[in-house]
Every structure is written in C-alpha cells, then in structure tokens.
Amino acid sequence: MGTPQSSRSARVIDLEAMRQRQLARRRLVRLSPELDNLEMVYRLASDADTLYGMPLLAWGLQEDGEVVGLVPWMEALTPCHRLDDVEHGHFIGYRDPETEELFEQAPEHKVLELEHAAAYFDYEETDETTLIQQLPETQGTHALCMDENDAPWKLKQVYGWRLYSNGSVEALLADERFIESTPILPGDPCLYPGHSRHRVVYFFQRQIANRIRHEDPGTLEALALMVMPGNDIDTPSD
Numbered sequence: 001m002g003t004p005q006s007s008r009s010a011r012v013i014d015l016e017a018m019r020q021r022q023l024a025r026r027r028l029v030r031l032s033p034e035l036d037n038l039e040m041v042y043r044l045a046s047d048a049d050t051l052y053g054m055p056l057l058a059w060g061l062q063e064d065g066e067v068v069g070l071v072p073w074m075e076a077l078t079p080c081h082r083l084d085d086v087e088h089g090h091f092i093g094y095r096d097p098e099t100e101e102l103f104e105q106a107p108e109h110k111v112l113e114l115e116h117a118a119a120y121f122d123y124e125e126t127d128e129t130t131l132i133q134q135l136p137e138t139q140g141t142h143a144l145c146m147d148e149n150d151a152p153w154k155l156k157q158v159y160g161w162r163l164y165s166n167g168s169v170e171a172l173l174a175d176e177r178f179i180e181s182t183p184i185l186p187g188d189p190c191l192y193p194g195h196s197r198h199r200v201v202y203f204f205q206r207q208i209a210n211r212i213r214h215e216d217p218g219t220l221e222a223l224a225l226m227v228m229p230g231n232d233i234d235t236p237s238d
Helices: 015-025 108-120 206-213 217-226
Strands: 028-033 039-044 047-055 058-062 067-073 076-079 089-096 101-103 131-136 142-146 153-157 160-164 169-174 191-193 200-204
Touching: 028 108, 028 131, 028 160, 047 089, 058 076, 058 108, 067 108, 067 200, 076 169, 142 169, 142 206, 153 169, 153 206, 200 206
Parallel strands: none
Antiparallel strands: 028 058, 039 047, 039 089, 058 067, 067 076, 089 101, 131 160, 142 153, 142 200, 160 169, 169 191
16 A cells, blocks of 8 residues: 555745745834933843943834834944844833833834824835935944955944935945035035945944043953954044
C-alpha cells in the first residue's frame, strides 16, 4: 500500500515579504514638533534603578495609524518604542515633567493633530521619492559625521529635519561655503541631507556636543570607544 498523500498543498510563507510589509506599515507619513517639553523615559542596564529623561523632538504618525515619539538617537531620528537595548537604552514611556505623569501612549491631542494633518495633506503616491515635510531643529542637536575611513570626524549642528515619501527622515546640515545669511533656516540653499554626503551620521544632544567641542577628557574617551580607531575628531567652533 502506498503512502497516503495529503490533499492539502503545502503553503510556502515568504518571511522576507512579510517583514517588508510590516516595515512598510511602520513607515512615517507625518511629523509634528513637540513644543510642550514632553520627554522620553528610558533605563540603562548599568544603572537599572535609575530612570533617565530625554526631550522629545517630535511625534510621528506611522502608516499603521500608530503615533510614536521621536528622538535623535544613535544614527537616526528614532521612534522611542524601538529603543530596546539594555546597554544603550530601554524605552520605559513618556513623561510630562510639569505634572510628573508617566504614560505609555502618545497624548490624544498629538494623535488628533497628526491624523487631521495627514488627511489634509494626502499626497498621491509615486514611484519617485519626494519631500513630504520639513521641521526645524529645536533642541540644538549635533551630528558627528564621517566621510572616509581615514578622514577626521566633523561635528556639525543640525538645522532641521526632512521627511520623505518613503518614510525616511534626514537631518539637515550646513555647507559653510554657501551660507549667505544667518540665522540658518530650513529651506536655505546651504543645507543638505546628512546621509547624502556622509557615510556615518551620529547624533548627540547639545550638552554632549559642547563637551566634545571643549574636548572634555571623559567624553572624548567614551567617544573613542564608539568611533573607529585611528580617526581624529574635527571640532570647529560655531
């Protein structure tokens, strides 16, 4: 007697296609600046009993409808809930420093603002990546940039952020050769997206950038562990 054959054909699951669909649903479609000093709260494994706060730069509406807080973190403007590294930071929630309230979801007024804005600015999708939105930088964020392996790192101020139709967000940096007027504002011709010229763009808050600029020994030692060995740091004054 032969081996019984199942009448049901095997179903092949394309895991990579599923992953890409999930990533697409998390694509950012609209941004809103955070102007009320709300913070991201996170914890480090090295100090598990202490909670740390970091000001939110913006809120973002994802294609799946979820609204997430955004901070300049490592090499990107990052949704807070994706911080899940015990060494560098594990996301706990959001905090209102005025009331000391701790909450897990975006506040309702930001959800409504982003949903209405996205409905109003309903752009037609095209195959070409286009600029959707620009935000000013409000926290003094700086970027440590590297071009080639043997080139010095450059510490540059971030002047704004651009959201593109593919969901990517780029920091706007200034080419000092083309500065025509100050203060520098989003839309000025001297600005360019960081990754369009630099292989690595690594973000720091203002106080850390100032320590780098003033060559604080402890900060430079920690930085040396992060960057590739053998690279000098070019820290021009503003």
